[in-house]
Amino acid sequence: xxxxxxxxxxxxxxxVVAGFALGVYFLPILAAPPSPTTAQVRDVSKGASYHGExxxxxxxxxxxxxxxxxxxxxxxxVSLEGRIAPGPAxxxxxxxxxxxxxxxxxxLKARSLMAGDIKTFENFLVHLPxxxxxxxxxxVVVWCEAFSQFITAARYR
Numbered sequence: 001x002x003x004x005x006x007x008x009x010x011x012x013x014x015x016v017v018a019g020f021a022l023g024v025y026f027l028p029i030l031a032a033p034p035s036p037t038t039a040q041v042r043d044v045s046k047g048a049s050y051h052g053e054x055x056x057x058x059x060x061x062x063x064x065x066x067x068x069x070x071x072x073x074x075x076x077x078v079s080l081e082g083r084i085a086p087g088p089a090x091x092x093x094x095x096x097x098x099x100x101x102x103x104x105x106x107x108l109k110a111r112s113l114m115a116g117d118i119k120t121f122e123n124f125l126v127h128l129p130x131x132x133x134x135x136x137x138x139x140v141v142v143w144c145e146a147f148s149q150f151i152t153a154a155r156y157r
Contacts, residue, residue, distance in 0.1 A: 035120040036079075044079045044125055045072030049134055052154030054082060054142075060101035060150035067142055067152030069123075078115060078126045078140055089146035090118040092126045094137035095153075102150035105141050118142060 045051075054067035061067070069082010078092055094113040099105045105112075113136075116126040135157075142151040 033119055035122045036125050038081060038123060041072075041079045041081045041123045041125065044074070044077055045070075045081065047076070048072035048074045048079075050156035052140065052156040054080065054084070054152045054154050056152075058100045058152060060099075060104075061152055065144070065149055065151045067154075071140055071154045071156065073134060073140065073156050075128065075132060075134060077128055080124045083122045084118070084124075084142055084151060086121045087144050087146075087149070087151070089144055090151065091143050091145055092116055092118055092124075093141045093143055094128075094132070094134070095139050095141050096137055098139040098155040099141060099150075099153055102143075102148065105143060105150055105153075106148075112141070113137065115140075 050073040052071045052073070054069050054071060056066045056068050065085055065087070067080075067082065067084040069080050072079045084090070092115045093109070094115055095105065095108050096111050097108065099108060113129070113132065115128050115132070118124050118126060138157050139153055139155045141153045143149070144151055
């Protein structure tokens with residue numbers, strides 16, 4: 001009888017943990033607004049001063065934390081024609097040098113500009129704060145604030 005109670009407690013605890021983990025993963029997907037269309041992203045990217053690429057093969061990326069596609073940076077906005085792994089509380093940062101890991105980004109975070117929230121996972125548009133000087137930075141980073149997790153990065157100069 002005692003063993004059965006332990007097994008039931010363990011399986012219920014496992015179900016709660018699994019449910020929580022699935023909720024953390026799927027809630028941002030379910031709550032995401034519609035992604036900008038490829039045409040909208042391309043229209044914004046026409047005025048871009050710089051371009052870069054998100055690649056899956058970065059040191060700090062893995063099967064759950066990645067990005068792929070073309071990033072365009074203008075004084076007004078950063079756009080992605082591509083995809084990033086879904087997750088909660090993503091932020092886009094402009095950073096003074098290209099980084100490939102969370103540890104490297106943490107070292108530069110205080111000197112970086114938090115450009116805005118990312119709420120879509122296929123294509124995105126993030127409007128930059130007025131007066132942003134792109135030449136003060138060299139790369140963009142997608143960072144998950146909720147879990148202090150590096151997602152991806154792209155060098156643009």
